[in-house]
Each structure stands twice: as structure tokens, then as C-alpha cells.
Amino acid sequence: xxxxLQAIWTPVSETLRGRVSEDAYHxxxxxxxxxxxxxxxxxxxxxxxxxxxxxxSNFLTVLQSAFEECGSGTREVRFVxxxxxxxxxxxxxxxxxxxxxxxxxxxxxxxxxxxxxxxxRQAIGQSLGMNPRNSFDTFVVGANSQFAHAASQAVAQSPAxxxxxxxxxxxxxxxxxxxxxxxxxxxLAARRxxxxxxxxxxxxxxxxxxxxxxATLVRFRKRYRQADVLMIDDIQFLAGRExxxxxxxxxxxxLHDGHKQIVLSSDRPASEIEKLEQRLVSRFExxxxxxxxxxxLETRIAILKKKAEAMSIVLDAWVIDFLADKIRxxxxxxxxxxxxxxxxxxxxxxxxxxxxxENLLRDILQxxxxxxxxxxxxxxxxxxxxxxxxxDMTSKRRPAxxxxxxxxxxxxxxxxxxxxxxxxxxxxxxxxxxxVIHAEKLVKKRMEEDSDIRQTINLLETQLQR
Amino acid sequence: xKLTATKEALLDGLQTIQNVVSTRAxxxxxxxxxxxxxxxxxxxxxxDLEVSVRRDINAQIEKPGATTLPAKRLLSIxxxxxxxxxxLETDAKQITSLRCGPSFFKVYGMPKDDxxxxxxxxxxxxxxxxxSELKDGLRKTSYAISLDETRYVLNGILFAFxxxxxxxxxxxxxxxxxxxxxxxxxxxxxxxFIVPTKAIHEIERLLKEDGEIIISAGENLVxxxxxxxxxxxxxxxGTYPNYRQVIPGEAKERxxxxxxxxxxxxxxxxxxxxxxxxxxxxxxxxxxxxxxxNTPDIGEAKESISIxxxxxxxxxxxxxxxxxxxLRALPDDEVFLDLIDEMSPGVFKIKTPFxxxxxxxxxxx
Numbered sequence: 088x089x090x091x092l093q094a095i096w097t098p099v100s101e102t103l104r105g106r107v108s109e110d111a112y113h114x115x116x117x118x119x120x121x122x123x124x125x126x127x128x129x130x131x132x133x134x135x136x137x138x139x140x141x142x143x144s145n146f147l148t149v150l151q152s153a154f155e156e157c158g159s160g161t162r163e164v165r166f167v168x169x170x171x172x173x174x175x176x177x178x179x180x181x182x183x184x185x186x187x188x189x190x191x192x193x194x195x196x197x198x199x200x201x202x203x204x205x206x207x208r209q210a211i212g213q214s215l216g217m218n219p220r221n222s223f224d225t226f227v228v229g230a231n232s233q234f235a236h237a238a239s240q241a242v243a244q245s246p247a248x249x250x251x252x253x254x255x256x257x258x259x260x261x262x263x264x265x266x267x268x269x270x271x272x273x274x275l276a277a278r279r280x281x282x283x284x285x286x287x288x289x290x291x292x293x294x295x296x297x298x299x300x301x302a303t304l305v306r307f308r309k310r311y312r313q314a315d316v317l318m319i320d321d322i323q324f325l326a327g328r329e330x331x332x333x334x335x336x337x338x339x340x341x342l343h344d345g346h347k348q349i350v351l352s353s354d355r356p357a358s359e360i361e362k363l364e365q366r367l368v369s370r371f372e373x374x375x376x377x378x379x380x381x382x383x384l385e386t387r388i389a390i391l392k393k394k395a396e397a398m399s400i401v402l403d404a405w406v407i408d409f410l411a412d413k414i415r416x417x418x419x420x421x422x423x424x425x426x427x428x429x430x431x432x433x434x435x436x437x438x439x440x441x442x443x444x445e446n447l448l449r450d451i452l453q454x455x456x457x458x459x460x461x462x463x464x465x466x467x468x469x470x471x472x473x474x475x476x477x478x479d480m481t482s483k484r485r486p487a488x489x490x491x492x493x494x495x496x497x498x499x500x501x502x503x504x505x506x507x508x509x510x511x512x513x514x515x516x517x518x519x520x521x522x523v524i525h526a527e528k529l530v531k532k533r534m535e536e537d538s539d540i541r542q543t544i545n546l547l548e549t550q551l552q553r
Numbered sequence: 554x555k556l557t558a559t560k561e562a563l564l565d566g567l568q569t570i571q572n573v574v575s576t577r578a579x580x581x582x583x584x585x586x587x588x589x590x591x592x593x594x595x596x597x598x599x600x601d602l603e604v605s606v607r608r609d610i611n612a613q614i615e616k617p618g619a620t621t622l623p624a625k626r627l628l629s630i631x632x633x634x635x636x637x638x639x640x641l642e643t644d645a646k647q648i649t650s651l652r653c654g655p656s657f658f659k660v661y662g663m664p665k666d667d668x669x670x671x672x673x674x675x676x677x678x679x680x681x682x683x684x685s686e687l688k689d690g691l692r693k694t695s696y697a698i699s700l701d702e703t704r705y706v707l708n709g710i711l712f713a714f715x716x717x718x719x720x721x722x723x724x725x726x727x728x729x730x731x732x733x734x735x736x737x738x739x740x741x742x743x744x745x746f747i748v749p750t751k752a753i754h755e756i757e758r759l760l761k762e763d764g765e766i767i768i769s770a771g772e773n774l775v776x777x778x779x780x781x782x783x784x785x786x787x788x789x790x791g792t793y794p795n796y797r798q799v800i801p802g803e804a805k806e807r808x809x810x811x812x813x814x815x816x817x818x819x820x821x822x823x824x825x826x827x828x829x830x831x832x833x834x835x836x837x838x839x840x841x842x843x844x845x846x847n848t849p850d851i852g853e854a855k856e857s858i859s860i861x862x863x864x865x866x867x868x869x870x871x872x873x874x875x876x877x878x879x880l881r882a883l884p885d886d887e888v889f890l891d892l893i894d895e896m897s898p899g900v901f902k903i904k905t906p907f908x909x910x911x912x913x914x915x916x917x918x
Binding site for chain 2: 107108109111134135140143144145299301302303306
């Protein structure tokens, strides 16, 4: 308890001592501390949940009048529990009664201490399930993430006044959670009175189902509809879950109408989430949609450098270049590789050479290497998908049901392999390079016009690259 | 599915499992009872997703199968059937016909696959005890369970199997009831869990005076097996708060009271208090206890009992209902009231392991 809080608590405590019996004071109030105070509430730190239940049930009026008399005015009384007797940052982590390990709890009997000190808010961020290392400072911006980053910052600085909702999508390991949590941390630090909820979609649906079963829907709704900023990760998991979607629909409306910020992340654009109600899709697209793409080489190098600096690791430039060159699609994997190399370097006395790294990271690099696709594979995959014979891939037949898949296969070949126009043409039964150019143009145009085709081709490419 | 059962057996089975069905079921199939044939008869199951009950009854099976039927409706039909033998037949469309003497009913049901699976416990810790003992324990504690839904950890009874005894604890922030019973079990089986209120009430209904009950505690499910019925309930998630804190140590005064006489006095005095502000004042003077109530706009009441008391004069006030509840539940002739001072909890004790801590109310001047 800080000296200021102690100064407030001591007269109240003395007043209480006079109002309740010695035994009662000793039993219930002796170990109580004032955790924090704001203009609407006071938060008391008690050793055990049972204290809260008994004080609330029996001494609330006495307590409140004691505060009033000592000049603090009428306040709502809230409780936190001390964990292991540590006089810690006064958040709900030592919470005895369930909801332990929960993410975004706006912990109910436990206060949202709007404490005047930064450390408190960070601790709250952590208790909400957000990694303190995911902040705007640690995010490396590149051409791939510039737009999403800018949008996130705008939202963090003026929640609900810029883009609402903010929908961020991108593949795995590209930074969606990082941006979401960065927004969360920023808001918590800047706005003391803002309630931030950060939760994974799975958590949301699980808690919803639980609330139905335990008939605690009121409490569930209160928790999420009273947030000032609601952030949900991996919203694509709502796919196919009708009741959860309906509940989320109402939650979304309640928040949006109340001008509260909603931020969502997903692994694909809203329109590509299957079995998602149209009214949700349109709402997700209502505000701003930003994509996070895989970073380019310079950005990858920058990420590695920043991470190395943060971990106080010194690595030769060529190591960083090597890693950045080999691992392209997934920042998480990139950072993991960095960790591995750094650890190896620190525990081994042998110098780090290209061979050692290749050996160390062989599983990752093999994965990347496996991604070298051959035209043969492409032809087979496309033929299988469109139900044509492989021979048709190389034939001269013109009917559209054969020609179009062939053209698609050519298009994909140009995209995924390093083959030249002539090489592709040869692989498709001695076709002219011009045919390949035409195929590329045609498929591109059709992709722009028809989203089904675009999705099919993306799907095929992803499958080929696995 | 086709089977023949006696009205008595079916009625008994249906009545046993009826209470678990909740009136406002979240899924329509939950208002149904699952009827499945077994080797020896019929298995009836109901659930509300928190508590599930299953009971086997004897029947003659002509064709095995399963279906679900609306529980309440089925019970009311079976109850009114004229004679003893009932033939149940279900067709492929889940329509069940009941034939009993000249009566014929056709009831629409839902397929068995719609019914949630009966919960199963993995590697449970098993305890066996006498039904009469558990009945005693629950009766002495269940009235103190918290009804406040926001304090959901308290919405049930704590079952603590530790140090070779079973302790039951129930509290709502104003009073706490604790009951102990010696039981032998190895240290490796020690476990604490909280059984939710609904399950407690169901078990109380099912307990009889003789026989044994088998309690199996899993990770987050607990099952009670007694008299051919199996009840499985979810445990209340969370850790029960440290209730030991509440129990006062040394008492300043211990007063012996005649339970029935005291209960009657308190009850009479409480007749003149209203529910909102009801408080009853116990005034202790030399060898005498005055029990009084004084409610504005209603009136006053006073009773006196002679007691053996030689301590200082003092007064303490309690909520009459909270005071009467344990007195009604205890069979003993004599109870002991341990007191410290007027703002400290009073503790009711008896000769067997039990205590009831009650927080006082402000003594009105």
C-alpha cells in the first residue's frame, strides 16, 4: 500500500475499529489494505475470497459510511485478493474463485483498478491474456503491413472514432495477434477508464456455451457488451456455429451502436469465411479491412535485427541474411529460427558456419525446400481438381472444359516455378510461348471477375505448396 | 423397440428421474426422458446438461431399441393408466404407442441420437458411505447454501475428503454450516470438490435411511450411486474459499440451550417482525435469556428462557430465519451457543461434529 493510500485508509480503519467489535475488526479488517481508489470506487485488498463474501454481506454499510465520514465521499466498494501475500500490482490474479486462467475477464468482483501508475495497467493487460511484448514499439513495419499498422494505430489512438470495426486478416504468423494486442496495450495505457476485452473466438464460443448451460447469460453479456474496446482473435472460428454467430451479432450491434470499438482478426477475408451469416460478413466489412501479407526481404531482415537487439544477441550479418532469405512466409517461424541459432551460438563453442545453421534448421529449411513445385505436380493437381485426364493437359484439344484447366495449370506454373515461357510451353505438349502468355492473361482476367475461380486457384496454389 | 413393463415399475422410475428435467430447457430434447432397453429391462435417463440421472427398471423386452419421450407428459399418462401391464412400442418415426388395458396412447418423441451422451467419469476416486450419514450431513448443511448467483462458487456444498473424514461446508456470506464425518480412505484419494445446489437437492430426495451410497469424483464430474439410481453432476468450477477463516476460535461464553424450546421462542418472537428488517435480539443476563423483537409499525414481542449463564450482561442480534434454520435441522435436544461479543459471529454446536457460524446484525438501540 502506498503512503497516499495508507493515509486514506488509516482513518477509515480506525473508524471501523470503533464501529465493529475488537474481534470482528481483527478477524475481518485487520489484514485489509487499500489497493487503489478512484472517483467512483475504492478497492480493498483482502487475503481470501471468503473475506469479500463476509464483508460484503455484513459490513458493507459500515464500511461505506466510514469512508464517507473520513471525507472520501460515497464510493462503490470492490475487492481484490492478494496472491501469496505478495503486495503485487493489485490486479485480480490471485482470484480464489474460478475464472482462473481466463483471458479477457473483466473480472467481476475484482475491480478494474484505474490506478494512476503504468505498471498497474500492464498487469491488467497481462491478466486479460495479452502478451506484454506485443506492442506497437516491437512491431516492425514493412510494405506488407504498413496499411494494417497504420489502421491499428489510428484505432488505438481514437477508439471508435476512426475505423469501426477494424478487420485484420492474414496468414499464420504474420502479426495479427501482435497488432490486436498492441492496440489493447495502447488503449489501456492511454485511457484509464476504458474497459478492454481481448479474447480468442474459441474462448468466446466456449464461454457462451457455458453461460447457456449454467444460465449465466446475463453475466456473460454484461462482460462483453460493456467493454469499450472488444478485440476478438481468429473470428473465422465462428464458421458453422450458428448460435455463437447470433450471439456475436447481438454483441456486435450493442457495441457498435454504443460507439464502442471492435477489432477482429481472421486468417482470411470476411467474405471467404465459409458458413458465416451474410449479415455478419457485411458487418465485418463495414469499417476497415486490412491485410497482413508476408514480409519482403528487407522487412524480414529488419524484423530479425530488431528481435536480435531486443534479446541482446549478436549475430553476424550473413546469418541474418541467410535466415531472411530462407524463411519467407512466416514471421513466427523466422523468429523461432533466430532463437535456435542464438541459443546454439551461446551454448556451443564451435563457430557458427553455414553448414551448422543448415543442419540446425534443417526441418524448417526442408519445409521451405519442399515447396519447390514442379510443373508435373501442377499438372497432376489441376487435372485431378477439374477431373480431366493428365494427357489432356498436354493435348491440343480446344473444348473449354479441357482448355481452361490447361490454362490454369499454365498460369500456376508461371507463378510457382521459375520456368520460362518456353519451358512451360514445352511442358504442356510443345505449345508456343505465346499460348502461355495468352493463358496467363486470360486466367488473370477471369480471376478478377470471378471470385470462385480466384478461390480455386488460391486453394490449388496453397495445396501445392504444402 | 417393444417392451412390457408394470405400471408400478415405470411410475417409480419416471418419478425418480423427473426432477432433473428443467422447465425451460435450452434444447427441446432435454425435456424428454431417454428410454433405452437393456438386458434386464429399461433404462431411463434425464438431464439438464448439468445434472443427469439414470435409473434401470425391470421390463420384458420383445424388441430392443431406444427413443426419447416428453418426460412430464409421459409421467402424467403412466400415473393415470388403469391397469398394471403397459406395452410400449416405438416405430421408426419415433412415435411411441402405449397400450394398457383398453387405453391407447400415441406420443411423438425424438430419436435417441438427439439425446446428449451420458457423462462418464475417467479414473474417478471412489468413496463409499452410509446413506443415513450423508442424509444427516446434507440436512444439516444444505439450508445454508448461497442463493446469490454471482457468487457461484458458493452455490453448492463443498465436499472435502481429507484426513480420514468427509467435511461438508455450505455458506452464503452471512452464515456457514459445517459437518464432519469420519471416513477411512488412503491419502492418495484426498479430494475437494463442490457439488451444485440442484444436485444436492436431488440427492437429498433420493437418499434413504439405509443402504450405502457410492460417491465417485472425477476431474470435473461427480457421480452418486444409490438405490439403483445413478446421478452424475458437474462440479462447480473454482476453488471454495478458505472457510476456516470464518470460524471463530475461542468463545467467550458457551450457553447450553434446549433446542426445541429455544426454537419455539424464536419462532414466536419472529412472528412480529417483517422480512426486510427482521432481527431478533438476544439479551443475556444472569441465568436468563430474553428474546425480543421490535419492529416499527408492527409491534413487539418478548420471550424469556432460563439458562445457566454467569457471564457479563450483553445483547446480540441475529436474523431469526438464519437462526431457526439449523435448529430445525438438528435432531439433538441440547445445542450450545458460543459467543464472543455483539459484533462477532455466534456459533451453534452440538455433541456430534457440526458447527454453524452466524454473523450478527447490528443491535438496534
